[in-house]
Amino acid sequence: DAMVIQNPRYQVTQFGKPVTLSCSQTLNHNVMYWYQQKSSQAPKLLFHYYDKDFNNEADTPDNFQSRRPNTSFCFLDIRSPGLGDAAMYLCATSSLGQGQLAKNIQYFGAGTRLSVL
Amino acid sequence: AQRVTQPEKLLSVFKGAPVELKCNYSYSGSPELFWYVQYSRQRLQLLLRHISRESIKGFTADLNKGETSFHLKKPFAQEEDSAMYYCALDTGGGNKLTFGTGTQLKVEL
Numbered sequence: 001d002a003m004v005i006q007n008p009r010y011q012v013t014q015f016g017k018p019v020t021l022s023c024s025q026t027l028n029h030n031v032m033y034w035y036q037q038k039s040s041q042a043p044k045l046l047f048h049y050y051d052k053d054f055n056n057e058a059d060t061p062d063n064f065q066s067r068r069p070n071t072s073f074c075f076l077d078i079r080s081p082g083l084g085d086a087a088m089y090l091c092a093t094s095s096l097g098q099g100q101l102a103k104n105i106q107y108f109g110a111g112t113r114l115s116v117l
Numbered sequence: 118a119q120r121v122t123q124p125e126k127l128l129s130v131f132k133g134a135p136v137e138l139k140c141n142y143s144y145s146g147s148p149e150l151f152w153y154v155q156y157s158r159q160r161l162q163l164l165l166r167h168i169s170r171e172s173i174k175g176f177t178a179d180l181n182k183g184e185t186s187f188h189l190k191k192p193f194a195q196e197e198d199s200a201m202y203y204c205a206l207d208t209g210g211g212n213k214l215t216f217g218t219g220t221q222l223k224v225e226l
Contacts, residue, residue, distance in 0.1 A: 004160075031212050040126070042203070042216040043161075050212060090161065096212055106214060108161040 003027050006091050006109035013081050014117050021076040021112045023091030032074040033106065034066060035090040043090055049074060050096065078114075086116045119144045119208045123217035130194050131225050138189040138220045140178075140204030149207040150180055150187040151214070156200045164189075164202070174198070194224045 004025045013019040023032065030051050035043040047056045049068045063085070065077040078085055092106040120143040130136055142148055152164040165173045167180040167187060178189045187204060204217040 040218065042121070042218045045213060045215075048212060092161075094212065105163050105166070110160045 004091055004093055004107050004109035006089075006112050008112060009110065010113050010115070012115045012117060013078075015082065016080045019078050019081055019114065021078075021089050021091075021114070023074045023076075023109055024072050025093045025107075026072070027093055027095070027107060028071060029093035029095045029107070030071070031094045031096050032068060033090075033092040033094075034064075034074070034076050035092065037088040037090060037111075038086075046076070081114070081116045083116050086114055088113050119206055119215050121204050121206050121215050121217035123202075123204055123220050125220045126218070127221045127223065129223045129225060132196055133193050136189075136191045136194045136198065136222065136224075138202050138204075138222065140187045140189065140217060142185050142187065142204075142206050144185075144206060144208055146208065148180070148182075150178070151205040151207070152176070152178055152187075152189050153203045153205055153216075154200050155203070161203070194222075196224050196226065198222060199224045 007022050031048060033048040034046045036046055037043040045057055046060045046064055047066050063079050067075045076089060088111045090111045091109040094106045122141045124139055150167045153161050154164040155161045165171060176189055176191045178187050180187050199222055201219050201221050203219045205214040207214055
């Protein structure tokens with residue numbers, strides 16, 4: 001059973017048209033992450049939520065925003081997608097502060113592949 | 118700044134041959150290192166972590182602080198080991214990973 005679910009699997013948007021990617025989890029983890037992965041590159045952390053606390057990476061463009069309305073859901077909003085934003089977007093979760101063995105293990109969704117036309 | 122380097126984009130070995138996937142890191146603090154794996158059409162998942170000192174699916178990895186390496190090894194490759202392998206570094210705080218660019222392992226019959 002999928003524990004981190006990303007919808008949709010494939011998203012096509014137009015240049016400059018806002019788009020939202022969603023992620024939900026059934027693990028009750030307190031941390032949720034968004035990564036961007038371009039072809040043949042490493043997953044790159046955009047930001048993460050530790051409970052309700054939002055943590056942005058210094059080099060994440062302002063064009064990328066996120067919302068976490070509750071423990072289970074987290075959204076990635078791209079306000080004005082450019083051609084360079086076409087990528088795979090990965091959501092992950094982890095459970096900090098719940099035991100040493102659980103610490104740091106991240107559970108990933110299957111990803112949403114975004115195309116920008 | 119922290120960095121993870123995986124020098125090989127593709128590693129091709131024959132079934133039964135030893136496997137070594139290289140990973141080097143750059144970090145001034147005390148590192149925690151992981152190997153994540155992505156099998157075909159599956160999601161990225163944890164393979165092993167250095168603090169656990171365990172062998173998973175026959176794979177082991179030893180943290181060598183002197184050489185700043187965390188190479189992944191398996192004595193006898195199996196066909197089902199074919200996958201994309203990512204080395205990752207947790208730079209402290211327990212909640213952020215820096216990934217390498219990955220090595221595609223292909224095990225041929």
